[in-house]
Amino acid sequence: MSTLITNIAELMTQDMEHRVLKDAAVVIDGERIEWIGAASDAPAADDAMDAGGRAVLPGWVDSHTHLVFAGDRSAEFEARMAGESYSAGGIAVTMDATRRTSDYDLTRLAMGRVAEAVSQGTTYLETKTGYGLDTEHEARSARIASTVADEVTYLGAHLVPAGADADAYTELVCGPMLDAVRPYVRWADVFCEEGAFTAEQARHVLQACRDAGLGIRVHGNQLGEGPGVQLAVELGAASVDHVNYLSDGDVAALAGSWSGWESGAGARGTVATCLPACDLSTRQPLAPGRKLLDAGVQLALASNCNPGTSYTSSMAFCVATAVLQMQLTVHEAVRAATYGGALALHREAGNDADGQRAVGSLAVGHRADLHVLNAPSASHLAYRPGMPLTYAVWRAGVRAR
Numbered sequence: 001m002s003t004l005i006t007n008i009a010e011l012m013t014q015d016m017e018h019r020v021l022k023d024a025a026v027v028i029d030g031e032r033i034e035w036i037g038a039a040s041d042a043p044a045a046d047d048a049m050d051a052g053g054r055a056v057l058p059g060w061v062d063s064h065t066h067l068v069f070a071g072d073r074s075a076e077f078e079a080r081m082a083g084e085s086y087s088a089g090g091i092a093v094t095m096d097a098t099r100r101t102s103d104y105d106l107t108r109l110a111m112g113r114v115a116e117a118v119s120q121g122t123t124y125l126e127t128k129t130g131y132g133l134d135t136e137h138e139a140r141s142a143r144i145a146s147t148v149a150d151e152v153t154y155l156g157a158h159l160v161p162a163g164a165d166a167d168a169y170t171e172l173v174c175g176p177m178l179d180a181v182r183p184y185v186r187w188a189d190v191f192c193e194e195g196a197f198t199a200e201q202a203r204h205v206l207q208a209c210r211d212a213g214l215g216i217r218v219h220g221n222q223l224g225e226g227p228g229v230q231l232a233v234e235l236g237a238a239s240v241d242h243v244n245y246l247s248d249g250d251v252a253a254l255a256g257s258w259s260g261w262e263s264g265a266g267a268r269g270t271v272a273t274c275l276p277a278c279d280l281s282t283r284q285p286l287a288p289g290r291k292l293l294d295a296g297v298q299l300a301l302a303s304n305c306n307p308g309t310s311y312t313s314s315m316a317f318c319v320a321t322a323v324l325q326m327q328l329t330v331h332e333a334v335r336a337a338t339y340g341g342a343l344a345l346h347r348e349a350g351n352d353a354d355g356q357r358a359v360g361s362l363a364v365g366h367r368a369d370l371h372v373l374n375a376p377s378a379s380h381l382a383y384r385p386g387m388p389l390t391y392a393v394w395r396a397g398v399r400a401r
């Protein structure tokens, strides 16, 4: 069954040539994109939709969320708005609420959050464990996550639970807990920050998880300059996320990891994932996205949806903030929220060794993940911030909104 979507005023492909087509059309067939080009050249299809002069872009790829949780931390948020600063300790509050919640309710809550994200144009989504923090509850979170998200990350190393010895807990994360989550996850992550895990503990976790066949990523440099970025680059992590406080050496290390990549002469590097909604909600300085891009670093934008630091799954909000406050162009911000997320998850074009279709860009053969805006161009995402601009969504070729 094929569908022609025509009368597209602006088609932002985010493909390798960065093409933006005017008066365009797309044909999707099953879960894949069959054809892209000028509306006047479009082939016939079984079905047709007139986009009415609207803009189309790839569905958002949200490469960093924490959706498997229960409970509410609005009091912590209010205290922060009154001047308190964020610290990792709040994670324990969510851990308690999450452990007390049944499988059924935890699944229902996570599914509801995914549905909210999809209704706003997100078509590919990663989520993490990290609110279980013992073997039983981390495995349960990983299992539930694997039923609701496209990609699952093991974040047993989110916080050392109260009363536990940090090194003994790290051993648990690298041993029995890793074995228990392994069937459900593709990635591992560690919160490498003061109050969470030291560089040495983080290295141990990342190496053990890599040895177990997982891809790795790091929460780093969120609350101050720290070892997270350097560790991520050294170990070849797919991404380092937050990146608020960076030394010149950190920026250089990230840029160096991408040298030669675009010309095909170098290997992939470590994506810097900026989380602007989190930065606003924690009153941290926004990550230096402009500086990173100018240095040659590949950037992702993600929501970091979680109850502590960023209780929103709105990628449009992240894009608007990146344009209005981080000095990215609209094209750069949309690219970071689509192609950049795919790059951070090793799901971009040309990286489909396991048979999955590429996401995050629109080209023939890629997964049919399309986001139709109720606007004639993507610039309206920043020009009309906060407006409900999602008009239609296709996720793997299925109309999701």
Ligand SMILES: N=CN[C@@H](CCC(=O)O)C(=O)O
Pocket: 088, 090, 091, 094, 191, 219, 222, 278, 304, 306, 307, 308, 309, 310
């Ligand atoms: N920084 C570490 N983890 C989450 C916050 C978790 C929480 O406070 O519940 C984050 O990415 O911001």
Ligand SMILES: [Zn+2]
Pocket: 064, 065, 066, 219, 304, 306
């Ligand atoms: Zn996070």
